[in-house]
Each structure stands twice: as C-alpha cells, then as structure tokens.
Amino acid sequence: MFIPEGIARILQKLEDNGYEAYVVGGAVRDDIMGRKVNDYDITTSAPADETERIFKDETVATLGKKFGTVTVIFDGNMSAEVTTFRSETGYADGRHPDDVAYAETIEEDLSRRDFTMNAIAYSEKTGYIDPFGGIGDINAKTIKCVGTPERRFNEDRLRVLRAVRFSSQLDFELEEETEKAVHAFSDKLDGLSYERVFSEICRLLCGDGVKRVLMQYRDVMTSAVPCLQRIDGYDQNNYNHCFELYEHTANCVSYVAPELHLRLAALLHDTGKPLKRTTDNDGVSHYKGHPDASEAIAFATLKALKAPNKLCDSVCKLVKYHDERLKPERIRIKKFLSKHGDEFFFDLLKLQKADILSQNPKFYYRLENQNRVYELACSIVKEGTALAVKDLMINGDDVVSLGVKPGKTVGEILSGVLDAVVSEKIRNDREMLIEYAQALIYKKGE
Numbered sequence: 001m002f003i004p005e006g007i008a009r010i011l012q013k014l015e016d017n018g019y020e021a022y023v024v025g026g027a028v029r030d031d032i033m034g035r036k037v038n039d040y041d042i043t044t045s046a047p048a049d050e051t052e053r054i055f056k057d058e059t060v061a062t063l064g065k066k067f068g069t070v071t072v073i074f075d076g077n078m079s080a081e082v083t084t085f086r087s088e089t090g091y092a093d094g095r096h097p098d099d100v101a102y103a104e105t106i107e108e109d110l111s112r113r114d115f116t117m118n119a120i121a122y123s124e125k126t127g128y129i130d131p132f133g134g135i136g137d138i139n140a141k142t143i144k145c146v147g148t149p150e151r152r153f154n155e156d157r158l159r160v161l162r163a164v165r166f167s168s169q170l171d172f173e174l175e176e177e178t179e180k181a182v183h184a185f186s187d188k189l190d191g192l193s194y195e196r197v198f199s200e201i202c203r204l205l206c207g208d209g210v211k212r213v214l215m216q217y218r219d220v221m222t223s224a225v226p227c228l229q230r231i232d233g234y235d236q237n238n239y240n241h242c243f244e245l246y247e248h249t250a251n252c253v254s255y256v257a258p259e260l261h262l263r264l265a266a267l268l269h270d271t272g273k274p275l276k277r278t279t280d281n282d283g284v285s286h287y288k289g290h291p292d293a294s295e296a297i298a299f300a301t302l303k304a305l306k307a308p309n310k311l312c313d314s315v316c317k318l319v320k321y322h323d324e325r326l327k328p329e330r331i332r333i334k335k336f337l338s339k340h341g342d343e344f345f346f347d348l349l350k351l352q353k354a355d356i357l358s359q360n361p362k363f364y365y366r367l368e369n370q371n372r373v374y375e376l377a378c379s380i381v382k383e384g385t386a387l388a389v390k391d392l393m394i395n396g397d398d399v400v401s402l403g404v405k406p407g408k409t410v411g412e413i414l415s416g417v418l419d420a421v422v423s424e425k426i427r428n429d430r431e432m433l434i435e436y437a438q439a440l441i442y443k444k445g446e
C-alpha cells in the first residue's frame with residue numbers, strides 16, 4: 001500500500017513508543033481499489049493521552065479525545081485522525097454508542113467496523129490485517145457487513161444509509177444477507193441526525209451507481225427523503241412519459257452531471273406533479289404549475305435536511321425553472337442570461353437535457369432545440385456583449401450627474417438602460433446610453 005511520508009512518520013512514531021499503529025478504513029479500501037485516497041485514519045493501541053504526548057511537538061486537535069481520537073496536523077495542511085483501538089457496545093438510541101469502550105487488539109477494533117471492505121488494517125510492519133475477507137469482497141465489488149447485518153444495523157441505523165451510499169459511490173452490490181437487512185431496516189431510519197442523512201444522500205446521488213441504487217433501494221430513498229413517496233410508482237398518464245415518475249426521476253438524476261446541486265434538482269424536480277394533476281376530456285393528465293409546487297417541496301425538504309442555504313437556493317431555482325421553454329431566439333436568450341446569469345443558464349440546460357432524455361424517446365427531437373439554444377447562448381457569452389449593469393459604458397455616478405438623487409432611482413434608471421441594450425434597441429455606446437438615460441429620467445419625472 002502507498003503510504004504518504006507524513007502518515008508513515010506518524011505510524012513510525014507510535015511504534016517507536018511501543019504501540020501498534022495501522023492505517024485503517026477508507027484509505028486502505030480506496031488504495032486497494034486504486035482510487036484517490038482522501039483522508040487517512042490511523043488506529044493505534046496508544047491511549048489518546050499517550051498520542052497527545054507523543055505528538056506534543058506537532059499541532060494536534062483534541063476535540064475528539066473523549067472518543068479516543070486525536071487529530072495530528074502535519075506538513076502544514078494535512079491531517080490524520082489517530083484513534084485508540086475501540087470496541088463499541090450498547091447503542092440505546094440506535095446511533096451513538098452509549099459509551100466508548102476500548103479494545104485490546106487490532107482484530108477487536110476491526111470487528112466493530114461496519115463493512116468488511118472498511119475493516120482492513122495496514123502497516124509496513126504487518127502488511128494487511130484482514131480478518132473478515134475485506135480484500136476479497138473489494139475484488140468482488142461486494143459490500144458485506146462485519147458480523148450479522150440485522151444486529152449491526154440495529155446498533156446503528158446510519159449503517160443502512162452508508163451501505164447504499166457506498167453501493168452508489170463505489171458501484172458495488174450488497175451481499176445477499178446485507179441487502180435483505182437493508183430492506184428490513186429501510187423504514188427504521190427516523191431518529192438519525194438530519195445532517196448525517198443529508199450527507200449520505202448527497203454522496204449517494206453523486207456516485208457512479210446512482211441509477212441502480214435509486215431503483216434497487218427505493219424503500220430506503222423514500223424513507224430517508226419522504227417527499228419521494230409521492231412520486232414512487234406514480235403513473236403520469238401522459239404520452240410524454242413512458243416511465244412512472246420515480247423511475248423517470250432516477251433516470252434524470254443519472255443523466256445529469258455528478259454535481260450536487262444538479263443531482264438534487266433532478267431528484268426533486270417533479271415532486272410537486274401529483275399535487276397539480278388535471279385530466280382532460282381525452283383522459284390524458286397534465287401538470288400545469290408543477291414546477292412551483294416542486295420548488296416548495298424542494299425547499300421544505302432541503303431545509304428539513306439542514307442543507308446549506310446557498311445549495312438550497314440554487315437547487316430550488318433550478319427546480320422552479322426546469323420546465324421553462326427556452327427558444328433559440330437571440331433577444332430572449334440574452335434577456336434570460338441577463339436576468340439569471342450564465343452559470344444558472346447552463347446548469348438549467350443540463351437539467352433540461354437530462355429531463356428530455358428521461359422521457360419518452362419519441363420526443364428526443366426536442367434535444368435539437370436544446371442544442372440550438374446552447375449554441376446561441378455560447379456565442380452570446382463569447383461575444384462579451386453587455387448583460388449586466390456593470391458591463392454598461394455608464395455607471396451610477398453618470399446617472400447622478402444627470403440630476404438624479406443618489407438612491408433607488410439610480411439603480412432603476414441603470415436597469416432600464418440595460419434592458420434597452422440587452423434588447424438591442426440601443427448600442428452600448430456611452431453617448432447613446434446617456435441620451436437614453438436622460439429620456440428615462442424625463443419619463444419618470446425626476
């Protein structure tokens with residue numbers, strides 16, 4: 001296994017002081033898989049006080065000390081969590097160990113870990129320590145609980161979500177008994193912290209195996225994100241669609257790039273549909289106004305899961321506009337770009353493309369329109385044409401020098417001028433803009 005120098009030094013120091021020390025968990029797993037290792041966890045026979053003492057000349061964080069964890073900072077900005085061998089027992093609340101119990105041996109520490117692929121330790125001295133066959137399971141792309149799945153999920157329900165999250169992230173299947181237990185526990189996820197649930201859902205959504213996992217574990221998904229219950233198995237009764245609403249949604253998620261805001265928007269974009277159903281005389285159902293309904297549901301869902309505000313806003317906006325019919329007309333596109341910015345515009349196009357791809361293939365020709373809109377928007381952005389007030393050849397001071405009192409009106413005049421430029425009624429030419437601003441001021445009676 002490749003061990004970075006800083007980590008090797010930490011292991012060595014612990015060993016020099018007479019303790020055992022191993023890299024463990026995700027780092028070992030990811031290294032075996034040839035994936036990029038994000039962070040290194042170290043497990044050691046040294047008690048936390050001892051770890052703190054051994055690294056007294058380095059920067060350490062001791063926030064996790066009561067759980068046996070000391071974080072050692074090295075090379076300026078790298079860190080490793082060094083945790084004393086633990087054996088967890090007794091989870092009264094199905095989540096937090098009642099108290100931390102320490103273990104004598106590395107094997108005992110590994111036995112409290114969730115999955116065999118995460119229960120492998122490594123040190124230069126010992127090589128791999130793999131008492132549960134984790135390496136074999138990694139090679140077989142299998143997620144398997146350490147011990148009896150029901151018991152392990154009963155101890156900590158978050159493991160149910162971790163199992164499906166890893167399944168998507170690594171594109172591994174669950175071993176049969178583990179899978180059965182996941183289904184058995186799918187409706188027992190209440191009581192988990194919203195932040196933890198949200199973090200698992202986000203990582204699941206951005207995984208390569210997301211389509212398969214959303215389909216295979218819809219019981220888990222609808223339990224963790226209850227607003228999905230509405231769309232689960234929902235027959236859309238409309239020629240645009242050949243999938244029930246949940247499958248359409250799962251397709252849409254998988255067709256959009258693995259960026260969190262896009263995947264969340266895809267997941268939630270149609271959740272309001274069932275609330276907006278009307279059926280015409282031909283017996284075909286329609287869902288007018290569903291984007292707004294979905295936006296409200298997305299907002300409530302993301303707030304409940306304690307999603308960061310900025311993420312919540314960008315997801316909700318995409319959901320709100322997901323059904324906006326964009327036409328490949330220069331001025332319209334310029335106006336949209338001016339109002340919403342190019343980042344949002346191109347994100348929206350990505351979502352809309354995924355949405356079309358997840359509908360009835362009979363309507364794939366709509367992608368042509370999408371492409372034309374995309375090409376046109378790219379050329380507009382490339383031109384560098386004025387789309388925001390800051391791009392105008394006049395600014396607020398100019399408006400003030402035309403006799404407008406500093407304040408709200410200045411902004412209104414500038415945005416009126418921008419409208420005229422964006423609509424190509426006038427050119428972004430200083431003299432023309434001043435003339436136009438004067439006319440606006442006159443009209444406003446300022």
Ligand code: ATP
Nearest residue numbers: 024025026027041112113114115118119156158159
């Ligand atoms: P990643 O960091 O990519 O999410 P990871 O496996 O490192 O993957 P962490 O949450 O960092 O996951 O946890 C580190 C290790 O701690 C895991 O590999 C596993 O051995 C153990 N672990 C984490 N959470 C649990 C849990 N809920 N139950 C049992 N063991 C766990």
Ligand code: MG
Nearest residue numbers: 025026027039
């Ligand atoms: Mg980790």
